[in-house]
Every structure is written in C-alpha cells, then in structure tokens.
Amino acid sequence: MKTLQALWGETRESDPVRQRLYQVLRQSVIQMVLAPGQALSEKEIADTFSVSRQPVREAFIRLSEAGLVEVKPQRGTYVVKISQRAVLEARFVREAVEVAVVKLAAEKGIEPATLTELHDLLARQRRCIEPNDNDRFYRLDEAFHRTLSLGVQQYAAWKVIEEVRAQLDRVRYLSVPHSTPLERLVDQHANIIAAIEARDVHQAEQAMSLHLREILVSMPDLIRRFPAMFEEQAAFEEPETPVLKQESMQ
Amino acid sequence: MKTLQALWGETRESDPVRQRLYQVLRQSVIQMVLAPGQALSEKEIADTFSVSRQPVREAFIRLSEAGLVEVKPQRGTYVVKISQRAVLEARFVREAVEVAVVKLAAEKGIEPATLTELHDLLARQRRCIEPNDNDRFYRLDEAFHRTLSLGVQQYAAWKVIEEVRAQLDRVRYLSVPHSTPLERLVDQHANIIAAIEARDVHQAEQAMSLHLREILVSMPDLIRRFPAMFEEQAAFEEPETPVLKQESMQ
DNA sequence: CTGATACAACTAGTATGGTAGTATGGCGAG
DNA sequence: CTCGCCATACTACCATACTAGTTGTATCAG
Numbered sequence: 001m002k003t004l005q006a007l008w009g010e011t012r013e014s015d016p017v018r019q020r021l022y023q024v025l026r027q028s029v030i031q032m033v034l035a036p037g038q039a040l041s042e043k044e045i046a047d048t049f050s051v052s053r054q055p056v057r058e059a060f061i062r063l064s065e066a067g068l069v070e071v072k073p074q075r076g077t078y079v080v081k082i083s084q085r086a087v088l089e090a091r092f093v094r095e096a097v098e099v100a101v102v103k104l105a106a107e108k109g110i111e112p113a114t115l116t117e118l119h120d121l122l123a124r125q126r127r128c129i130e131p132n133d134n135d136r137f138y139r140l141d142e143a144f145h146r147t148l149s150l151g152v153q154q155y156a157a158w159k160v161i162e163e164v165r166a167q168l169d170r171v172r173y174l175s176v177p178h179s180t181p182l183e184r185l186v187d188q189h190a191n192i193i194a195a196i197e198a199r200d201v202h203q204a205e206q207a208m209s210l211h212l213r214e215i216l217v218s219m220p221d222l223i224r225r226f227p228a229m230f231e232e233q234a235a236f237e238e239p240e241t242p243v244l245k246q247e248s249m250q
Numbered sequence: 251m252k253t254l255q256a257l258w259g260e261t262r263e264s265d266p267v268r269q270r271l272y273q274v275l276r277q278s279v280i281q282m283v284l285a286p287g288q289a290l291s292e293k294e295i296a297d298t299f300s301v302s303r304q305p306v307r308e309a310f311i312r313l314s315e316a317g318l319v320e321v322k323p324q325r326g327t328y329v330v331k332i333s334q335r336a337v338l339e340a341r342f343v344r345e346a347v348e349v350a351v352v353k354l355a356a357e358k359g360i361e362p363a364t365l366t367e368l369h370d371l372l373a374r375q376r377r378c379i380e381p382n383d384n385d386r387f388y389r390l391d392e393a394f395h396r397t398l399s400l401g402v403q404q405y406a407a408w409k410v411i412e413e414v415r416a417q418l419d420r421v422r423y424l425s426v427p428h429s430t431p432l433e434r435l436v437d438q439h440a441n442i443i444a445a446i447e448a449r450d451v452h453q454a455e456q457a458m459s460l461h462l463r464e465i466l467v468s469m470p471d472l473i474r475r476f477p478a479m480f481e482e483q484a485a486f487e488e489p490e491t492p493v494l495k496q497e498s499m500q
Numbered sequence: 501c502t503g504a505t506a507c508a509a510c511t512a513g514t515a516t517g518g519t520a521g522t523a524t525g526g527c528g529a530g
Numbered sequence: 531c532t533c534g535c536c537a538t539a540c541t542a543c544c545a546t547a548c549t550a551g552t553t554g555t556a557t558c559a560g
Binding site for chain 3: 544547555556560
C-alpha cells in the first residue's frame with residue numbers, strides 16, 4: 001500500500017500544485033488509501049504536503065466533480081462511500097461510449113499503427129497473467145482502452161470514459177485479488193481486437209459489451225464482504241431531485 | 251442580447267459565488283455574449299461582478315474543464331473558438347449515451363408519470379413553433395432530454411450529456427434563426443416518444459440517432475458564414491492526432 | 501535605421517487572513 | 531437523569547497579499 005507522500009513524489013514538480021494534488025488524491029481514493037467515509041480537510045492535506053490551502057481546495061472541487069469526495073460547505077469534505085447506484089450508472093455510460101467507439105473502429109477501420117499498438121499491449125497483458133501482476137495489468141488495461149478511443153480520433157470520448165472509470169476502478173481495486181481472472185480479461189481484449197480486424201461490427205459491439213459487464217458479477221459479493229465501503233442504500237428509493245439545478249459545479 | 255450583469259441577477263444569491271459565476275460565464279460563452287477568441291482575465295471579471303479573484307479563478311478552471319475557455323498560465327484566459335473537431339466529438343459522445351438511454355427506455359419501459367411529462371413538454375414545444383420562440387424551445391428541448399435520461403434513472407448519463415451539450419449549443423445558437431425548422435425537431439421528439447411507447451427498441455434508437463445528427467447538416471454552412479468563430483483548420487482535412495494528455499486537470 | 505536588452509505592465513499561481521456557518525461537548529435547569 | 535443552551539473548535543468560502551512568469555515597448559548600442 002502506497003502512502004500519500006509516495007504518490008506525491010511521483011508527480012511532476014513542474015505541474016501546478018493543484019494538479020499534482022488532484023492526481024495523488026484521486027489515486028488514493030481509488031486505491032482505498034483514503035477510506036470511504038473518511039473526513040478530509042483543506043488544512044490537514046495542506047500541512048501534509050507543505051502547500052497552502054488554496055490549491056488543496058481546488059483539488060477538492062475537482063474531486064467532487066468526479067464524484068470521489070463530497071464537499072459540505074462549512075462542515076467538511078468526505079471521501080464518498082461507494083454507491084452501487086453510482087457504479088451502475090458509471091458502467092452504463094462507459095458501455096454506451098465504448099461500444100460506440102468499437103463500432104466506429106469496426107466500421108471505419110483503424111490505422112495499422114494503432115492495431116500494432118493494441119497487439120503489443122495485449123502481449124504485455126498476457127505476461128501479467130502468470131505472476132498475477134494486477135497493478136501492471138491495470139495500467140495496461142487503461143492504455144488499451146485509451147489507445148482504442150484515440151485510435152478512432154475520439155478524444156472527448158476518452159475523457160468521459162476516464163472520468164467514469166474512477167467509480168468502477170474503486171470497485172475493481174476492492175475486488176483484487178478475488179476478481180475475474182486476468183486471463184479472462186485478456187481473452188476479452190483479444191476478442192475485441194479480432195472483431196475489429198474482421199470488420200465485424202456486431203461482434204465487436206458484443207465483445208466490448210460483454211467485457212464491460214464483468215464488473216456486475218462481483219458487485220453483490222463485494223457489498224456483502226465490505227459493507228463499510230458502501231453507502232447504505234435505500235436500495236430502490238428514489239434519490240434527490242437534481243432537476244432544476246444547473247450543471248454540476250458543486 | 252443579454253448582458254453579463256443581467257445573467258448575474260438571475261442566479262441565486264444563496265449559491266456559492268464560484269457557481270453563480272460559472273453559470274453566467276457558461277451561458278455567456280454559449281450565447282456568444284463572450285466572443286470566441288476573446289481574452290478574459292480574473293481581475294476584469296472579478297471587478298465586473300464586484301467579487302474577488304478567487305471564485306472567478308475557480309469558475310475559469312471549471313470552464314476550462316468543459317472546454318469553453320483555455321487557461322494559459324501566466325498569460326491569460328481565452329474563450330476557445332468553436333472547433334469542428336470538438337463539436338463532432340461531442341456529438342459522437344452525446345449520440346452514444348443518448349441512444350443507450352432511449353434503448354433502455356424502450357426495453358424496460360418508463361414510468362407513466364415520466365411519459366406524461368414528456369408529452370407535456372412536447373405540447374409546449376409545439377406552441378413555440380408558430381411564434382418561432384427559439385429561447386423557450388431551447389429550454390424545453392433541454393428539459394425533454396433531461397426528463398428522458400432521469401426517467402430511466404441515469405443521472406450520470408445526463409451529466410455527461412449536459413457537459414458535451416455546451417459545445418453543441420454554441421453551434422446551435424450560432425445557427426439561429428437559419429437552423430432546422432422547429433417543427434422538424436418537434437416531430438423528431440414525437441417519433442422518439444412514439445417508439446418508446448411502442449417498445450420498439452430499434453425504432454427508438456434510429457429516431458434518437460437521426461435527431462442528434464441534425465447538427466451535422468448546418469456545420470459546413472456555418473463555417474463559411476462565421477469563419478471568425480471557428481478555430482482555423484482546413485475544413486475537411488483530416489485532423490492531426492490529438493496530443494496524449496492525462497486527465498483534464500493537468 | 502536595426503537589433504538587442506532592460507523594464508513596465510500585465511497575467512495566473514500560490515499563500516495567508518478574515519468571516520460566517522455547523523457540529524459537539526459540557527454545563528446548568530428542570 | 532434528561533433536555534436545552536451556549537461556548538468552543540472546527541469547517542469551507544471568500545478576500546487580499548505576494549510570487550513568479552510572459553509580453554509588449556521603449557531605450558540604447560551598433
């Protein structure tokens with residue numbers, strides 16, 4: 001388990017402080033270095049990294065937009081617990097966007113260079129199976145999906161995927177090492193590539209859709225095993241009415 | 251044409267200042283009150299609204315994440331010009347998500363109350379046709395799509411749609427009043443509702459997809475008529491590969 | 501007149517101070 | 531013992547001050 005300081009050291013000093021803080025805190029929330037429900041505070045974090053409160057505040061705001069923390073004015077900032085609802089919604093968005101991406105790839109085809117890169121990533125993923133190197137696989141998986149999106153020139157799509165991934169990765173991290181075997185995931189990646197190469201649109205969509213449904217199988221088990229990590233859910237109660245509110249800012 | 255001050259007056263005083271500023275500036279960019287390419291500055295905006303630089307800065311950061319302004323460190327902040335590429339990418343994401351939403355609606359069905367609301371919105375949209383009340387129609391259109399997304403319990407999807415809409419709405423605002431006749435758009439909405447009611451998944455997807463492709467027809471014309479609003483870029487040339495960037499906050 | 505350089509006038513980024521609102525624990529009244 | 535009030539110690543939000551980097555311009559050397 002990495003510490004906050006270790007992650008801080010990995011960030012580039014040339015980047016703005018608020019950005020470095022955001023990266024560190026985002027990873028910390030995803031990897032459960034910061035526990036769901038835990039209270040943060042501008043001052044506390046500022047002291048930890050020897051910076052002022054202002055960039056910390058800005059990082060908090062960004063984190064709250066990503067749905068990773070909740071800022072309660074005049075009260076405090078808290079790491080949000082994993083919400084089954086939020087995870088399912090994030091998965092829905094991700095599937096919608098990413099299926100559209102592979103569809104485009106299968107329809108229009110993609111650059112040979114991109115295809116080469118995908119195959120390369122696939123091979124490197126295979127090498128993670130035997131040593132069960134989850135961390136490395138995690139990064140390669142991210143690279144795989146990014147390469148796909150950027151390969152069809154859809155940068156905005158990748159940004160959306162990256163955003164909603166945070167919710168999903170928290171669950172994935174929780175499920176290590178009892179999650180889906182890496183081999184299975186690699187095979188799914190292989191199927192996606194194969195379908196794109198074959199220009200089989202339907203098959204590509206199916207393969208991606210199936211791949212992104214993996215997370216669903218582990219959820220119920222996780223809720224049972226780590227109830228403290230999850231928001232107590234009024235399972236089918238209807239949530240706040242966000243209706244008239246303008247966009248997300250806050 | 252509204253002024254910044256008028257929009258400021260419409261925001262709720264109880265909301266945080268940065269949020270009110272964000273709303274005002276976002277609308278101003280979309281409605282071209284702030285011209286593409288125009289330089290802003292924290293101090294200037296702060297003085298305009300008699301607030302300090304800090305909340306202005308935070309609003310700028312949020313706007314830059316939405317792709318509406320670009321913050322250049324130590325130099326200035328500029329309203330981004332409309333980028334054909336960004337518009338097409340935003341449209342792609344929106345279609346992906348929103349088609350998935352109607353698909354879900356047609357598959358699982360939606361609450362009668364939601365259906366009633368959609369019909370109500372549709373009727374009110376019809377009443378905008380004859381007086382050609384674009385502003386009112388714009389708000390009803392937004393409400394229509396929001397009602398649909400929230401009707402299938404996909405709040406995260408709506409947040410994404412709302413986010414990418416900003417790019418698209420800038421174009422729409424530019425194209426008024428030469429855009430698609432309102433009647434045509436209302437008919438498309440009607441088709442979407444009808445398909446959902448008929449539980450015809452394929453038809454629902456088709457109807458939504460078609461609806462969201464409207465914007466494509468006006469683009470080339472707009473680029474010809476308002477070149478200053480658009481980022482220079484050989485109109486139909488294949489765009490260069492996007493720079494590989496980390497997530498937005500960086 | 502041309503080119504380089506120093507400086508002035510901006511900019512955003514970060515640090516710090518002040519204010520108002522909220523939770524909490526203890527104390528006193530019932 | 532229980533309930534309500536109030537002091538206290540937090541919090542985030544906003545304002546202000548300071549730092550550092552960029553740009554345009556005026557000045558001076560060649």
